[in-house]
Amino acid sequence: MTSGYLLRRLASIVLVLAIVTFAVFAITTILPGNAAVMILGQYATPDAVKALELQLHLDQPWYVQYLDWVGGAVRGDFGMSLRLSLPVSQVVGQAFVNSLVLAGTALVLVTVVAIPLGALTAVKRGGIADLLLSIFSYLGTALPEFVTATLLLVIFAAPDNGIFPAGGYVAPWVDPAAFVAHVALPAVTLGLVLMAHISRQVRSEMSEVLNSDFVRAARLKGLRERRVIWRHALPNSLAPAVAVISLDIGYLLGGIIVVEEIFAWPGLGRLLIYALENRDLPVIQAVTLLLAAVYALSNFVSDIVIAALDPRVRHA
Amino acid sequence: MNVAAPDFDRSRKDAPPAPVLSILNYSLAYATERGPVDALKAIDLKIEKGETHGLVGESGSGKSSMAWSIMRYLPANAIEQAGAIRLAGEELLQCSQRDMADIRGQRISMVFQDPSTSLNPAMRLGDQVSEVLVAHRGLSRAEALEEAQAALARTGIARPADMLRRYPHEVSGGEKQRVVIATAFACAPQLIIFDEPTTALDVLTAHQILDLFNRLRDETQVSALYISHDLGLVSRVADTVSVLHKGTIVERGDIGEVFRSPRDAYTKRLIEAVPDPDRWIGADLPTETSPLLSLDEVGVRYTPVSFLDRWLGSDDGDENVFWGAKDVSLGIRKGELLGIVGESGSGKSTIAKVLSGLQDFTGALDFEGSRITARKQITRDYRRKVQIVFQHPDASLNPRQTVATILSRPLKLYGIVPRSGIAERIRQLLELVRLPADYANRLPHQLSGGEKQRVAIARAFAAEPDLVICDEITSALDVSVQATVAELLVKLQRETGAACIFITHDLNLIRQLAHRIAVMQRGRLVDLFDRADAMADDRHPYTKALLNAVPVLSSETSDSERLTP
C-alpha cells in the first residue's frame, strides 16, 4: 500500500464526487425549465420568480453557477437555507452529527451481531440455528425499512403499554439511558436489513473458506479445530465481510432517510425530506453531497481495512 | 507426546517391527443421489519402514480417496464398507477425531499438490511451519520458530531466516513447496503422504523438488506413499508401486519389475502411453525446406495502461514494460511438425496468439509472399489457413452450441462446402477424429475431455488449413488419452499435409512427434534443433537442463544416461 496508491484513490474519490455533485446540480437546477418556478410553485408571481432567480444567481450561465457552488462548498459555505434562513452548513452540520450517532449505533449493532452469527452458522452447518438464520436473512432483505419500523412501533411503542418511545431524540451525552430507549427501535430497523445481508454473506464466505485447501491442510496438520477456525479460517473471511459492509453502507444511507422520518430523528434524512418537500435547493444539494461523500469515504476506509487484513492486497 | 528432537530411529527400539502402513481389504464408497458409488475396492497395501511406495492412477482412479482414507478425512457421505488401515500396527479406523488430530502432522503428515492453495495466504510462512511444532511437540513459539528455520534450511531454502517472515504470495512455487515439505518433516513422522507434489510446478522446479525428496528420504529413512499419475516420475522415487484402476489395485510389486514386465493389461496400456522420446510416432520428414510461415523478430509488448487509467489508479504505475516475447525469429516448413517447448512464462503461448491473429505484435510475419507487420493486416484467408486448438477442452467449445453447429462454423465462414454439403462434411469430420456420427447432436458437456479435444481438432481441420497451432492440447488430459490425441494429430497431419506447431512443456512427448524443436525461455527463443540433435553437446544450457530434468520412464535410470549440464 504505497502512498501513490492512496493518493490515486483519493483522486478517484474527488472525481466521483465531482460527477455526483454535477449530476445533482443538473437534476435540481438545470433540468426541467426553471428552478425558481419549481421552488415557488406554479402560482408564483413573475416578480417573486425574478427575485428568487436573482437571489439564487439563476441568471448566470450554468457553469458559473456550478463553479460558484463548488467554490463555496470547498470553503464550507453552502449558502443559506431558503426556508430556515440559516446558513446551510450550520443546519446540515447539526443534522449530520445526529445521523452519525444513529448510523454509528446501527453499525455497531450490525457488526456485533451479524459477523459472529454468520461465522457460527458457517461452522455449525445444518441444524436449527442455520435454518433460523436463513429465514431471518431472507425476511430481513425483503422487508423495507418503513414496514419494519411500523411493525416495531406497533409491537413495542404502543401508547399505553409500549416499552420504547415512538420517536424523538436524546443525545447520548445528555442522558444515556434515555438515549438508549430512543435509539433502540430506529437502530434495529436500520440494522435489520444489514444484519440479514451481512450474516448471510459472512456465512457463505466462511463456508467457502472452511472448504478451502489451506484449511484442509491446517486440519491435516493435526491442529486443534479452535486454532484452525480462529487463525486460519476467520482472518481469511473477514476481508470479504468488510467489503460487503462497505457496500451496504450505501443501503444504510438510503434507509436512514425513511427511518429518521418515521422516528422523528433530527438527522440528515429527516432534513432531506423536509428540504425536498419545501424545495429548499441549497439544503438538498448540500445533504446529497454529504451523503455521497460519506459513502465514498467509507469505501476508501474499507479498502484500507481490507489491505490490513489481507497481505496479498497490501503488496499489490 | 513430547519428543525433544526428531528421532527417526524410535521404531527400531520396539520389538517386531510392523509395517509402517498396512491397508487390508479396505473398501470405500460414496453415497450419491444415484446410489452408492464405489471408490476403492478391497485395497491391500503395505509400506515398510524406509520404503517409498508409489500409487499410480489416472483421474477417477481413487488415489486421492486413498489418501483421505488414511488421514481419516473423509466427507460426510463416505461409506467405509470393510477392511483395516493400520499405522505401525495401530488400527486407525477405530480412532476418534481427537486421536487423529494427534496423529496428523506428527505421525502421518501430508504434502499437497498445489502449494499456492494449501498455504494460508494471510499467515507468515514461519508461523505455518512452527505451528505443528507447537501443537505436537509442546515447544514455545520462539523455540518452534528456531526449529522451523532449521527445517527450512534442510529443505534447501537459501535464506531461511528471511523466509520465516514472508507471506506465500511473495515466494515462488518451488519455495512454497519446500515450505510445505519442511512442515511435513518437522515432527519426524513415521509416514508422509505425497499427493502429486510436483504436478503444479515447472519442469525444472519439479526436478529440484524430486531431488530434495530423494535426499530427505535417504537422510531420515521415513516411509512414504507417493501418489502420482506420472509413471516416469514415480520410477525415479519409488521402491515399490501399486497401480490403481477404477478403485482396484491391478498390479503391485517392485518398481523395476513392474515396469520391465507388467502383467496387467491396464498397466501395460499405461506404460505404453507414457511418452518415450526414442519411440518415433510422427509423420515423415517433409522434403521442402522453404518456410510456409516465418516470424521475423516478433515481439509482444504488454504496454502500460493509458495515462488516464494510471492517474485514476487502475494499475500500480509499473514503469517496466513487460515483454511477453522478444526478437523471436522462426520459420515453419510445409508439412512439418515443429515443437515449441518452454516453462510457464516462456512466451510460447504468446507466440501462438500472435500467429493466430489474437495478439498485437512488433516485428513481422511472412506468409505466402506477403509481409504482415500488424494484427490488422491479417486477412481472412490467412485466418483460414492458420488454425489454432487450445489447451482446455472445457473452455474451447461454446457450451451452448451442439457439435454440429461448432463444426459447421468454419465450413460456412470459409465456404468450404456448399450449404447442402455441410451435414455430410460434418459426418466426415467426426469420422476423421474417430467420433461416432451421432455425436453431432451432442452438447459439449456431454463429452469427455478427450472427446472435446477431438472436436476442437476437427474444427481446426475443417477449414482445410495449411498450419495448425496446438497450444498445449494434451496438457489437461490423462496420460492414456494424451497418447490417443497425439496420434490422431499425427494421422491428420499425414493425411492433409498440414504443418503443425505443437506447443508443450512435455519434452518426452515432443521428441516423439516433432521434426524440429524450438526452446523458449522468458520470451526469447534460445535454441532450435532437429530432433536427432536433441542430445548433442552444442545444445543451449537451458535445453540441456530441461532434458536432464524430465523424468524418462526406464527400468534402470542410470546417471550416465543423463546429460551433464
Add this chain to the structure above:
Amino acid sequence: MRRTAIAPNAVIAILLLALIATVAIAGPWVAPYDPQAFFPMVRLQGPSAAHWLGTDEYGRDLLSRILNGAPETVLFGLFATVFGVGIGALIGVTAGVLGGWADNAIMRVLDGLLAVPDLLFTLLIVTVLGAGMGHAMLAVAIVFAPGMARIARSSVLSVRTRDYVRAAVARGESGAYVVMREVLPNALSPIIVESTIRVSFAIMIGATLGFLGLGAQPPSTEWGLMVSQGRQYMFSNPWCVAVPGISIALAALGFNLAGDALRDSLDPRGSRR
C-alpha cells in the same frame, strides 16, 4: 450435500411467485368487495368471517384493497426493472465489447452515479419530476441502470476471454457474430439473476415512495400508500399496517428467492477436489 439447501428454496420461490403472479394479474377481479366501499359499522376490525383480513378506518375491506393494489405494486417492480435492465445492460455490454478508453470513460461516469445511494437518487429524481407512479418508475429505472451496466459489463468481460470466443475471433468471424452468438448467450445468466433480485428491490422502493407520498397517490390502493394511510390507526388496528406491510415483504421475498434459485441452477460452482 448442497442439494438439501437448494430444493426447498426453489420450491418456496416457485410457490411464492405463482401466488404473486396470480394476485398481480387477477387481483382486482377476485376481490370480494369494492376496495373503496365503506362499511362503517365494522371499521378498524381484525380478521373476521366477512372480512378475512380485517377493515381499515373507513370499514373498507383490507383483503379487497390488497388484491386491488397488487398489480400496481408488483408490476411497478417488474416494469421499472425491465426498463432499468434494458438501459443498463445496453450500456454495459457496449462498454464491455468496446473496451479501451470508451469503456474506461463509461465506467468512471457509472462509478460516479453509483456513489449516490439508490433511495436518495430516486427521491431526487421524483422530486424534480413530480410525484406519481409513472415518474417513480422512470426514477427507479434510471437509478438501476448504472448497477446493471456494471454487471453486464463484467459478465461480458469474463466471457470475452474464454477460449471459444478467442477461437471465433481467430477464425475471423465478424464482430457482430462474435458478440451475438458467442458472447451474449453465455453472458446473459448473471444479468438475468441480478434482474430478478432487482425486481424485489424495485418493489420495495416503489412501496417506500408510495409511503412517502411520492409514488402512488390516493385513491390508489398501492401497498406502500396503504401503510402510510394506516399509520394513523395502527395502534387501534395493527392489521391496517401489518397486512400491506407483510404483502410487500412476501412479494419482494418471492423475487429474491427466485433470483437465488436461478443463480444456483444457472451457475453451479465447480466440484471441490
